[in-house]
Amino acid sequence: MMNQIVQGVLLGGYYALIACGLSFMFSVMRIINLAHGSLAVLSAFALWLLASRFHIPPFLGLLVVLPLMAVIGWALQRFLLERSARGGALLPILTTFGLAIVIDNVLFEQFGADTRSLAPFIGSLSYDSWEWPGSIYVGKLAVIIFIAAVLLLGGLQLFLTRTGLGRSIRATSEDPDTAGLVGVDARRANAVAAAIAMVTVGLAGAFLGMRATFDPYAGATQLLFAFEAAVIGGAGSLWGTLIGGIVLALAQTLGATVHPQGFLIGGHLAFLIVLFIRLYTSGLGLRGLLGLASGKAS
Amino acid sequence: MSLLSIEDLVVRHGLLQAVRGVSFTVERGETLALVGANGAGKTTLLRAIAGAHQAASGRVQFDGADLSGVPSHERVRKGIALVPEGRRLFVQMTVEENLLLGRTAGRPGDWSVERVLETFPNLKSRRHAKAGHLSGGEQQATAIGRALMSNPDLLLLDEVSLGLSPLVVDRVYASLQGLISSGTTIILVEQDLNRALSVSDKVICMLEGRIALAGESKNVSRDEVTKAYFGLHRAGGVPA
Numbered sequence: 001m002m003n004q005i006v007q008g009v010l011l012g013g014y015y016a017l018i019a020c021g022l023s024f025m026f027s028v029m030r031i032i033n034l035a036h037g038s039l040a041v042l043s044a045f046a047l048w049l050l051a052s053r054f055h056i057p058p059f060l061g062l063l064v065v066l067p068l069m070a071v072i073g074w075a076l077q078r079f080l081l082e083r084s085a086r087g088g089a090l091l092p093i094l095t096t097f098g099l100a101i102v103i104d105n106v107l108f109e110q111f112g113a114d115t116r117s118l119a120p121f122i123g124s125l126s127y128d129s130w131e132w133p134g135s136i137y138v139g140k141l142a143v144i145i146f147i148a149a150v151l152l153l154g155g156l157q158l159f160l161t162r163t164g165l166g167r168s169i170r171a172t173s174e175d176p177d178t179a180g181l182v183g184v185d186a187r188r189a190n191a192v193a194a195a196i197a198m199v200t201v202g203l204a205g206a207f208l209g210m211r212a213t214f215d216p217y218a219g220a221t222q223l224l225f226a227f228e229a230a231v232i233g234g235a236g237s238l239w240g241t242l243i244g245g246i247v248l249a250l251a252q253t254l255g256a257t258v259h260p261q262g263f264l265i266g267g268h269l270a271f272l273i274v275l276f277i278r279l280y281t282s283g284l285g286l287r288g289l290l291g292l293a294s295g296k297a298s
Numbered sequence: 299m300s301l302l303s304i305e306d307l308v309v310r311h312g313l314l315q316a317v318r319g320v321s322f323t324v325e326r327g328e329t330l331a332l333v334g335a336n337g338a339g340k341t342t343l344l345r346a347i348a349g350a351h352q353a354a355s356g357r358v359q360f361d362g363a364d365l366s367g368v369p370s371h372e373r374v375r376k377g378i379a380l381v382p383e384g385r386r387l388f389v390q391m392t393v394e395e396n397l398l399l400g401r402t403a404g405r406p407g408d409w410s411v412e413r414v415l416e417t418f419p420n421l422k423s424r425r426h427a428k429a430g431h432l433s434g435g436e437q438q439a440t441a442i443g444r445a446l447m448s449n450p451d452l453l454l455l456d457e458v459s460l461g462l463s464p465l466v467v468d469r470v471y472a473s474l475q476g477l478i479s480s481g482t483t484i485i486l487v488e489q490d491l492n493r494a495l496s497v498s499d500k501v502i503c504m505l506e507g508r509i510a511l512a513g514e515s516k517n518v519s520r521d522e523v524t525k526a527y528f529g530l531h532r533a534g535g536v537p538a
Binding site: 161164167168170171174175177178179180181182183184185186 | 348349350369370371374375379380382386388389390391395398399400401402403404444445448
C-alpha cells in the first residue's frame with residue numbers, strides 16, 4: 001500500500017507538470033487550450049526527431065525544443081488566440097479544438113501511426129530506481145519529474161509575484177484595460193504568458209516521451225489528465241495544480257489495485273466527486289453555476 | 299507650446315456621440331477642472347486623452363506629438379497618467395504591487411513606493427494588504443499613487459472624491475495641493491463645484507458632449523457655471 005502511495009504521488013508530479021500550463025493559460029488569459037495535449041505530443045515528437053535523426057539526447061534537445069515552444073506560444077497568441085478572442089469567449093475554445101485536430105493529423109502524416117518513446121535515448125534512466133526503506137523502489141525518472149514539477153510551479157509562482165513582468169501578467173489577467181492605463185502592454189503580457197505556458201507544455205511533453213510511449217493521437221488523453229488535475233486542484237491555483245495532480249494519480253493507482261482496468265475509472269471518479277462537491281458547496285447548484293458561467297462569458 | 303492641445307475631438311460609444319467636437323489647450327503647470335452633469339462626456343474625454351477610447355475624429359496633441367492611434371500604455375510612457383473613475387485597482391494584488399505596476403512604463407523621476415507612502419501616510423500600515431481589502435480613502439490614495447509612480451507630466455483625475463466621506467476628501471485634496479504647487483499639470487473631473495473652482499486655474503463646464511463654458515477659475519462666478527451646468531447658459535466665457 002505504501003508503495004502504491006509513493007508511486008501515485010510521484011505520478012502526480014507528472015500530471016501537475018502537464019496541468020500547470022493549462023491552468024496558467026486559463027487563469028491568466030481566460031483561455032481553455034484544448035490543443036494542450038497535442039502540443040505536448042508535438043514537443044515529444046520534436047525531441048524524438050532530434051534524438052533519432054541527429055543523435056541529440058532528449059535532455060540536450062530541450063535546449064532547442066523549449067525555445068521553439070516559446071516561439072510557438074507567442075505566435076499562437078498573437079496570430080490566432082488574440083484574434084479569435086475578439087469573437088467572444090467561446091471562439092478560442094473552438095479555435096484550439098481545431099488546432100488540436102490539425103496538429104494530430106500533421107503528426108500522423110509525418111510520423112505515421114507507430115508508437116514511439118524517448119526511453120531508448122536516455123540510457124538506463126528510464127528503468128533505474130532507488131530502493132527506499134520498506135523495500136519501496138522508486139524510479140529515478142519519476143523522482144526527477146516530480147522535482148521538475150515542484151521547481152517549475154515554484155519558479156512560476158516566484159516569477160508572477162516577484163518580477164515586474166509577472167506583475168504585468170497578473171494585472172492583465174485581472175483587468176486588461178486598466179493594465180494598459182498604468183503602462184502595461186497587455187498584448188505583450190498575454191503573448192509572454194502564452195510563451196511561458198508552451199514552455200511548460202514542452203517540458204511535460206519531454207517527460208511524457210521519456211516515461212511512456214506516445215503516438216500522434218496521444219494528445220487527447222494528456223489533455224484529459226491535465227484537465228482533470230487542473231479542475232481537482234482548482235483551476236488557476238499553481239500549488240493547487242500539484243495537489244490536483246497527486247489526487248488524480250492516487251485515485252488512478254487506487255483504481256488499478258481494485259481492478260486491472262480501474263486505472264482510468266479511478267481518476268475519473270475522483271474528478272467527478274471533486275466537481276460535484278464544488279457544485280454542492282458553492283451553494284449555487286448546477287443551474288446557478290451555469291448561470292454564472294454564461295454571465296462571465298458575456 | 300501647450301503641453302496638451304485638443305482640437306475638435308469627437309469620441310463615440312457605438313452610435314452615441316459622447317464627446318462632440320471639443321477643443322481646448324492646457325499649459326504646463328496648469329490645473330484644469332472639468333465640471334458638468336452626469337453623462338456630459340467628462341469621463342469619456344479623460345479616457346480619450348489617456349488612450350482608453352480612440353477618437354472618431356479630431357486630434358489630441360501632447361508635448362507637440364500627435365497621439366492618434368497611440369495605445370494607452372504608450373501614452374503612459376509619453377507622460378500621461380489617468381486615475382480612473384471608481385479607482386480600478388487590481389484588487390487581488392497588494393498596495394505595493396499596485397504601486398509598482400505604475401512604474402511599468404519606466405519613466406525616470408522622483409516617485410517611489412516610499413514617497414507615495416510619505417504623501418499618503420494612511421497607506422503605510424496597509425502596504426502589504428490586498429487592494430480589495432482597503433477602505434475607500436485608502437483605495438483612492440493607492441490609485442493616485444499608482445498613477446504618480448509613472449512620473450507623469452500630465453495627471454488626469456477622474457472623480458477622486460466619489461464615494462468618500464468629506465473628511466477623507468479633504469485629506470485627498472490636501473495631498474493633491476502638494477502636487478499642484480510642485481508644478482504637476484493636472485486635469486481633474488470634480489462634482490463639487492466649489493472645490494473644483496478653488497483648486498484649479500481654469501475651468502471647463504461640459505454639457506451633452508460640448509463645452510458650455512470655459513474660463514479662468516478666478517473670473518468665473520459660481521452662478522455662471524451653475525447655469526452652464528444645466529444648459530441655461532450659451533458658451534459666452536473666455537475660450538480657454
